[in-house]
Amino acid sequence: IQFHKSNEKKFTSPEYRKLTYINLSTSELSKEIAVSDQAVAEAYEENLGEFSEPERRDFQQIRFEDEDTAKQAHSQLKKGIDFVTVAKDFANMNAEATNLGNMKKTELMPVLAKAAFSLAINDFTIPLKSVLGWHILRLKGITPARQKSLAEVKPNLKKQIADELAFDSLYKLANQLEDELGGGASLEEAAQSLNLSLISQDKVDNMGRTPEGKMINNLPGGAFLKVAFSTNVGKESFLTEIGDDGYFIVRVDNVIEP
Numbered sequence: 001i002q003f004h005k006s007n008e009k010k011f012t013s014p015e016y017r018k019l020t021y022i023n024l025s026t027s028e029l030s031k032e033i034a035v036s037d038q039a040v041a042e043a044y045e046e047n048l049g050e051f052s053e054p055e056r057r058d059f060q061q062i063r064f065e066d067e068d069t070a071k072q073a074h075s076q077l078k079k080g081i082d083f084v085t086v087a088k089d090f091a092n093m094n095a096e097a098t099n100l101g102n103m104k105k106t107e108l109m110p111v112l113a114k115a116a117f118s119l120a121i122n123d124f125t126i127p128l129k130s131v132l133g134w135h136i137l138r139l140k141g142i143t144p145a146r147q148k149s150l151a152e153v154k155p156n157l158k159k160q161i162a163d164e165l166a167f168d169s170l171y172k173l174a175n176q177l178e179d180e181l182g183g184g185a186s187l188e189e190a191a192q193s194l195n196l197s198l199i200s201q202d203k204v205d206n207m208g209r210t211p212e213g214k215m216i217n218n219l220p221g222g223a224f225l226k227v228a229f230s231t232n233v234g235k236e237s238f239l240t241e242i243g244d245d246g247y248f249i250v251r252v253d254n255v256i257e258p
Contacts, residue, residue, distance in 0.1 A: 013258055026170055051153050222240070224240075
C-alpha cells in the first residue's frame with residue numbers, strides 16, 4: 001500500500017476527452033478544388049521560364065593544395081596520361097573522389113564556372129585557383145538545356161493552382177464559419193451549411209494518444225491539444241489559427257477524469 005501511495009502517478013491514468021471539431025486547412029481544401037485543363041495550360045504559358053531546364057555538365061575534378069603540384073599534374077594530362085591516374089598520383093584521389101557530378105553553371109564556384117562551361121567533352125581546364133585550393137576539371141558529358149512539356153509539369157502545376165485557390169478561399173471560409181456560429185448555429189449545423197467535415201475523436205489524452213497508447217496522427221496541428229484541454233466540457237473553443245494555412249474549432253463533449 002505504501003509503495004502504491006509513494007508511486008501514485010505511475011498508477012494513475014491520464015485525463016481523456018471526447019472532442020468534436022472542424023479543421024480547415026489548405027491541404028484539405030485543395031483536394032476539393034477542380035482545376036480545368038485550360039487553367040493549367042494558361043498557367044504554363046504565363047510561366048514558361050519556370051519550366052526550362054538549363055544545360056548541365058558532368059565533371060571530374062582533381063583538387064590540389066598548391067599551384068606547383070597542380071601544374072605538374074596538368075603537364076601529365078597534356079601528355080595523355082589518364083585523368084584518374086593523375087588524380088591518384090598527384091592528389092591521392094581515387095576514381096570516385098574525382099566525380100564532381102552533373103551540375104548547372106550556377107552550381108559551380110564562379111572562378112571555375114566560366115572555364116568549365118567552355119570545355120569540349122573530354123577536355124580539361126588549366127589549373128584554376130579558388131578559396132579551396134587549386135582545381136583541374138575535366139568534362140565527361142553534356143545534358144543540353146530543354147523546355148519541359150506541358151504534359152510533364154501538368155500534375156504539379158494543377159496541384160499548385162489548387163493550393164493557391166485553397167489558400168485564397170481559406171480566410172473566406174473561416175469568416176463564414178464564424179458568422180454561422182456567431183448567429184447561433186451549432187458545430188453540426190455550421191458544418192452542414194458550409195459543407196464541411198465534422199470530426200469526432202473519442203478518448204484522447206493531452207499528448208494526442210488513445211487509452212491504448214497509440215498516437216492519433218490526423219489531429220489538427222498548432223495549439224489544438226492545448227486548446228482542447230483548456231476548454232470546458234460542453235463548450236466550444238474560439239476559431240483558432242494553425243500557422244498561415246489552417247484553422248480549427250473544437251468542442252469538448254466529455255471528460256474522463258484521471
